[in-house]
Amino acid sequence: MAHGGLQALGLALAGAGWLALLAATALPQWEVSTFAGDNIITALVTMKGLWMSCVSTSTGQLQCKSYESVLALPAHLQATRALLVVSGVLGPLALGAAVAGMKCTRCGGDDPRKKSSVAAGGGALFILSGLLALVACSWYGHRIITSFYDATECPSTSSEQNLGFEFGSALFLGWAGSALALLGGSLLASSCCSRGGGGAAKRGYPRAKTPPQGPPQLPRP
Template sequence: MAHGGLQALGLALAGAGWLALLAATALPQWEVSTFAGDSIITALVTMKGLWMSCVSTSTGQLQCKSYDSVLALPGHLQATRALMVLSGVLGPLALGAAVAGMRCTRCGGDDARKKAAVAGAGGGLFILSGLLALVSCSWYGHRIVTSFYDPTIPINLKFEFGSALFLGWAGSALALLGGSLLASSCCSRGGGGAAKGGGYPRARTPPKGAPTSREYV
């Protein structure tokens, strides 16, 4: 039962992480304009994401514009896009394998070892998805830090971490943790009955004087 509980916990954490990665990929708040060094209140806030850039005014209005050309984008932005999209595509595959391999489902037959292997494969896909997202978010964050401390860039053109970047880090951490719990199920030997004894009956020697018989445990 504990083994099935860890599988359910891993699936919940990994699923929540995958949803967070999808939200982070779609949101435009990967980097926001900084007001460091400004002596007046700026009425406009610029935000940049993977697919569009937005400008928010002090009155609450938000105007966004999608990037016109993919080839005109910087190399780090194109790579981040590709890694985050690939991370999101791996999510449904990992989710399907994890659900099919869980002990509480009837998918994939009744072979405990085979189901554990399928659940472990789903966990491995979640780990790969989390690693891709972690690399892309960290790379993007490194570029923000490098540009922020570059003295040749004016202060009004510098950016800071946005909420979508933090969401991406949190989602990758949840995917890695949940995937690790699912992957550990293929190495555990929990469960009773056939899972412990290899599925074969074990003969017990009857006491002297008792009729000869075979008992199964």
């Protein structure tokens, strides 16, 4: 029972991490501008994502524009896109393998060792997906830090310009999704090594041989 519960917990965490990565990939709040002007009424907040950039005003209006040319994008943005797309594609494959290899499902055969290997394979795919997303988010975050310090060292002369960009909510969501995918995938992968209860036969020990019983002996007179 503990073996199946560990698989269910790993699947829930990894699935939640994959969904969080999908949401982070689609959201435009990867980096948010910091305002340095004095006029708060006409302040503009610029948000940049992987697929579009948005501008929000203090009145609540939001305007977004998709990136037109892929070749004109920076190298770190193209690499982040590619890594997160591959990470998102690995999610359904890992989810299918994990569900097929779980102890509480009937698909994938009845051999417990084979099902555990399939579940561990799904966990390995989740781990790979989380690692790709973690590399992408960390690379993007390092780029934001470098650009921010470059902007603060050479600030603009105009008071209505933004100093730089800081971490957005989508970037934190991507880090959280990567951590959940890694944790859930590790729990699923560990199911290949864990052994459930149920007697000596399930633990791999030989069964005790019972001596053959002959015909019942009649009592002597």
